[in-house]
Amino acid sequence: MAQQEDLFKKLVSHCKEYGFVFPSSEIYDGLGAVYDYGQNGVELKNNIKKYWWDSMTLLNENVVGIDSAIFMHPTIWKASGHVDAFNDPLIDNKDSKKRYRADVLIEEQIARYEDKINKEVEKAAKKFGDAFDKAQFLSTNPRVLENQAKKEELHTRFAKALNDSNLEDLRQIILDYEIVCPISGTRNWTEVRQFNLMFATEMGSTSDGAMKVYLRPETAQGIFVNFLNVQKTGRMKIPFGIAQIGKAFRNEIVARQFIFRMREFEQMEMQFFVRPGEELSWFAQWKETRMKWHKALGFGDHKYRFHDHEKLAHYANAATDIEFEMPFGFKEVEGIHSRTDFDLSSHEKFSGKKIQYFDPELNSSYVPYVIETSIGVDRMFLSVMSASYCEEVLNDGETRVVLKLPAALAPIKLAVLPLVKKDGLPEKARAIIDSLKFDFNCQYDEKDSIGKRYRRQDAIGTPFCITIDHDTLNDNCVTIRYRDTMEQERVSIEKISGIIADKVSMKNLFKQMV
RNA sequence: GCGGUAAUAGCUCAGUUGGCAGAGCGGAAGCUUCCCAAGCUUCAGGUCGUGGGUUCGAACCCCAUUUACCGCUCCA
Numbered sequence: 354m355a356q357q358e359d360l361f362k363k364l365v366s367h368c369k370e371y372g373f374v375f376p377s378s379e380i381y382d383g384l385g386a387v388y389d390y391g392q393n394g395v396e397l398k399n400n401i402k403k404y405w406w407d408s409m410t411l412l413n414e415n416v417v418g419i420d421s422a423i424f425m426h427p428t429i430w431k432a433s434g435h436v437d438a439f440n441d442p443l444i445d446n447k448d449s450k451k452r453y454r455a456d457v458l459i460e461e462q463i464a465r466y467e468d469k470i471n472k473e474v475e476k477a478a479k480k481f482g483d484a485f486d487k488a489q490f491l492s493t494n495p496r497v498l499e500n501q502a503k504k505e506e507l508h509t510r511f512a513k514a515l516n517d518s519n520l521e522d523l524r525q526i527i528l529d530y531e532i533v534c535p536i537s538g539t540r541n542w543t544e545v546r547q548f549n550l551m552f553a554t555e556m557g558s559t560s561d562g563a564m565k566v567y568l569r570p571e572t573a574q575g576i577f578v579n580f581l582n583v584q585k586t587g588r589m590k591i592p593f594g595i596a597q598i599g600k601a602f603r604n605e606i607v608a609r610q611f612i613f614r615m616r617e618f619e620q621m622e623m624q625f626f627v628r629p630g631e632e633l634s635w636f637a638q639w640k641e642t643r644m645k646w647h648k649a650l651g652f653g654d655h656k657y658r659f660h661d662h663e664k665l666a667h668y669a670n671a672a673t674d675i676e677f678e679m680p681f682g683f684k685e686v687e688g689i690h691s692r693t694d695f696d697l698s699s700h701e702k703f704s705g706k707k708i709q710y711f712d713p714e715l716n717s718s719y720v721p722y723v724i725e726t727s728i729g730v731d732r733m734f735l736s737v738m739s740a741s742y743c744e745e746v747l748n749d750g751e752t753r754v755v756l757k758l759p760a761a762l763a764p765i766k767l768a769v770l771p772l773v774k775k776d777g778l779p780e781k782a783r784a785i786i787d788s789l790k791f792d793f794n795c796q797y798d799e800k801d802s803i804g805k806r807y808r809r810q811d812a813i814g815t816p817f818c819i820t821i822d823h824d825t826l827n828d829n830c831v832t833i834r835y836r837d838t839m840e841q842e843r844v845s846i847e848k849i850s851g852i853i854a855d856k857v858s859m860k861n862l863f864k865q866m867v
Numbered sequence: 868g869c870g871g872u873a874a875u876a877g878c879u880c881a882g883u884u885g886g887c888a889g890a891g892c893g894g895a896a897g898c899u900u901c902c903c904a905a906g907c908u909u910c911a912g913g914u915c916g917u918g919g920g921u922u923c924g925a926a927c928c929c930c931a932u933u934u935a936c937c938g939c940u941c942c943a
Binding site: 362370376379381382383384385435437445454543546550571603607609610614666668747749751752753770773802803806807808809811834839841 | 878900901902904916939940
């Protein structure tokens with residue numbers, strides 16, 4: 354475990370040192386849980402996005418993409434449930450330093466009154482045996498009536514406070530009913546505070562006419578509200594999917610573990626619309642397809658597992674996570690959810706617009722069911738980095754740090770290196786780059802010894818190094834040096850493009866998915 | 868958000884009792900060099916996270932703040 358934490362620290366340093374990930378606003382002491390991608394990070398991230406996007410839109414003729422705006426009508430977040438769900442009233446106990454959801458504390462108190470009533474009933478039932486009249490007992494026993502009255506009064510006050518979003522009342526209820534902290538047993542409570550997990554801003558330049566809008570906490574809703582637009586203009590027939598890549602924002606209370614949990618992050622989501630009743634078989638199918646997409650990267654099947662949800666969210670009737678073994682344990686990278694017709698129906702209700710599909714085969718209209726696949730780009734980035742980071746001890750006892758990135762994802766595809774920086778070798782190297790730069794991200798380096806240059810490329814995951822020596826000027830051949838094996842191969846210059854094109858193509862990954 | 872710990876060069880870190888700001892690695896320029904971090908020369912980089920305070924004097928002590936890590940807590 355200590356070794357793994359060590360690895361994680363090294364990974365974070367490596368990301369910084371080699372231009373993959375920087376803390377945001379670093380010269381101003383940083384901004385909590387916000388990170389920037391550097392010159393190599395952005396290439397890797399773009400390649401990950403392309404791998405996902407093409408796997409959705411090229412491999413599936415019934416999946417199309419959109420790019421919806423980050424700002425959306427505020428009512429969308431009422432329809433989606435985020436306005437309610439992202440507003441938990443929290444209260445701290447000053448003695449135990451524990452934090453609780455105020456509404457949960459009160460609900461537990463209501464449950465306690467119920468318990469008391471049930472216990473009285475049990476006791477009486479035992480005592481009176483067959484002669485026990487439950488209805489009679491409930492309506493006459495003084496202890497039952499007292500608890501029943503308290504329960505109802507509490508329930509009424511609680512409902513009113515919740516409805517009014519009155520945080521002071523919530524706290525007063527906790528004090529009045531003498532609710533204690535389960536840990537410390539004291540009633541030494543802080544104020545009730547609300548943590549809005551959505552970022553809000555104002556749209557409209559004048560203060561009185563301004564409308565409160567949110568930065569989207571997920572990209573999915575942009576797909577749902579465009580369902581009809583895409584279905585009609587694209588002449589889409591169910592089943593079909595809509596894919597989207599974009600930024601989302603959450604005001605996380607605890608944002609930690611590097612880019613694993615950020616306040617501004619990027620999602621790749623695909624919502625797949627199906628006939629009601631067929632959703633679970635599609636759910637199973639997408640589960641399998643998505644797992645293949647991960648495993649095709651070749652990091653090892655043992656690094657992945659499903660985590661099926663037992664407790665389902667209010668909108669789902671099946672849900673699973675694809676977890677990846679990060680340096681800090683198995684963590685969720687992707688979620689696959691069967692969302693039923695919750696979202697589209699909710700938007701029907703809130704917008705007053707009919708959102709249905711006429712199915713010519715069934716000769717009827719319905720609100721489609723939805724299978725969602727949702728993957729965090731940044732988490733995927735972290736999983737790729739941690740799976741690729743490698744410290745190898747070589748034969749001579751030296752250690753080399755090498756990023757064994759899949760060639761298709763590598764930020765730099767090849768480095769072109771003149772063995773020495775004279776005798777026309779640099780010029781030859783430049784000429785080779787000029788012929789390859791339209792197809793591949795190339796890097797030129799003539800500084801330091803050849804070995805040192807190889808190691809520099811290893812550290813950023815460049816899969817191929819092309820070395821120009823004196824013979825090159827005569828025989829027009831170069832050496833290709835492979836990152837992972839460090840083996841070398843002599844090939845003619847005309848063949849380089851073909852060799853590398855084949856090895857960096859995403860086709861090789863996609864072929865493993867079918 | 869609470870509690871604890873920490874912050875010194877791009878990275879990893881040292882810095883004695885409060886008394887001149889340091890090392891290794893890395894980077895840049897030059898020389899050398901025909902294949903895996905070789906060698907030599909030179910150079911750049913720091914308001915010691917930030918802001919106050921104590922002191923003749925603060926990287927070091929005190930207060931506040933920011934950021935990160937660990938533990939709580941939360942996670943539609």
